[in-house]
Amino acid sequence: MNTPQHVAIIMDGNGRWAQRRGQMRTTGHRMGVEAVREAVRSAGELGIRYLTLFAFSSENWSRPEDEVNDLMGLLKFFVRRDLAELHREGVRVRVIGNRRALKADILSLLAEAEDLTRNNSALELIIAFNYGGRDDIARAARGLVDQVARGELDPQSINEDAISNALDTAGIPDPDLIIRTSGEQRISNFLIWQAAYAEFVFLPCLWPDFGRADFEEAIRQYSCRDRRFGSVAERDLALGS
Template identity: 85%
Template sequence: MNTPQHVAIIMDGNGRWAERRGQTRTSGHRKGVEAVRGAVRSAGELGVKYLTLFAFSSENWRRPEDEVNDLMGLLKVFIRRDLAELHRENVRVRIIGDRQTLKHDILALLTEAEDLTRNNRALELIIAFNYGGRDDIARAARLLASKAARGEIDPASICEETISAALDTADIPDPDMIIRTSGEQRISNFLIWQAAYAEFVFLPCLWPDFDRASFEDALREFGSRDRRFGNVAERDLALGS
C-alpha cells in the first residue's frame, strides 16, 4: 500500500451521531474522543508519520457556551489522561493555531504536552486548536510585514517558500491526504495553504464511527490516485495526450 507520509483529518459528525441516538451533543464529543485515540493508534500502526487533527477551529467559539465549555473540558481530560501513554508510545504532540487568545489553563496544558513529547519520533500528532487556515496565513503575513518594516527582509524576496516558513506548520510537510468524515465535501478553512496538492477523501461515516477499517479504506483510496503535482501522468505521455 502506498502510505501517505502526512494525513490530516477533519473530524466531523459528533453532534449528528449523538442526535441520531437521542443523546446530547456532549456525548457525541465524548465518543469522538474515543475515535481520536483509535485514529492515533491506527496511524502509527499503518506507517503514517504525521497525523493532523482539526480539533477546534477559530470559528467554533461561536457555538453555544455550554458546548464550548464541554469541548474545553474534554480537551483537558484527553491531555491529562492520554499524554503519558502518548509519550510512552514515542508520539510527539504539536499544536497549531492562534495561542494569543487562549486561557492560561488551556495554554499551559498544550505547552506541557509539547514540552514532554518534544523528542519523540514514532509519530507526530499535530492538533489544530483555535485554528483557521485564513488566520494562519494572516498571522504569517503580519510576521513577514513586521520583518520587512524592520529591514530584516526585502519585500521583493517574499515567495511561496517564505510564506510557508512563516506558517504554523513551518517545519511540517504538507498533507498528502485530507480525510473528512460525515459525508460533507468542503475544507472548512482547514490548512488551505498547505492543502494545495493534497488528495481529498470524503467518508460517509460520522466521526465517532471512524475506526481502523475506515482509515484503511481512506488509505486504499489514496493509493489509487494518480498524484501529478501539475505534471502530466506517465500514461498520458505514453499516449501522447
C-alpha cells in the first residue's frame, strides 16, 4: 500500500456525535480527544511522517462562549496528559495558526510542547490551532511586504517558493492526503495554499468514531489514486491521449 508522507485531517462531527446520543456537545469534544490519541498512534504505526490536525479554526471563536472555553480546556488537558508520552514516543509537536489572540496560559502551553519535543523525529504532529488558510496567506503576504519595505527582499523574487516559505507550514511538505470526517465535503479554509495537489478522502464516520480501520481505509483510497501534479500519466502518453 502506498503510504502518504503527510496526512492532514479535518476532525469534524464531535457535536453531532453527542447530539445523536442526547448528550452535550462538550461530551463529543471530549470523545474527540480520545480519537486524536488513536489517530496519532495509528499514524506512527502506519509510517506516516507528518500528521496535521485541524484542532481549532479562526472561525471557531464565533461558537458559544462555554463551548469555546471547553475546547480551550481540552487543549490544556491533552497537552498536560499526553505531552510526556508523545515525547517518549519521539513525536515532535508543532503548532500553526495565529497566536496573537491567544491568552498567555495557552501560549505558554503551546511553547512548552514545541520546546520539549523540538529534537524528536519519529513523527511530526502539527496542530492547527486558531488557524485559517486565508489568514495564513494574509500574514505571509504582510511579512513579505515588510521585507520589501526594509529593502531585504526584491519584489521580483517573490514566487511560489517564497510564499510557501512565509507560511506557517514553512519546512513542512504539502499534504499528500486530506481526510475529512462526518460526510461533509468541503475544505473549510484549511491549508488552502498547501492543499493545491492533495488527494481528498471524505469519510462518513463522525470524528469520535474515527479509528485505525478508518485511517487505513483513507490510505487505501489514496493508494488507488493516480497523482499526476498536472502532468500526463505514462500510460496515457502511450495511448496518445
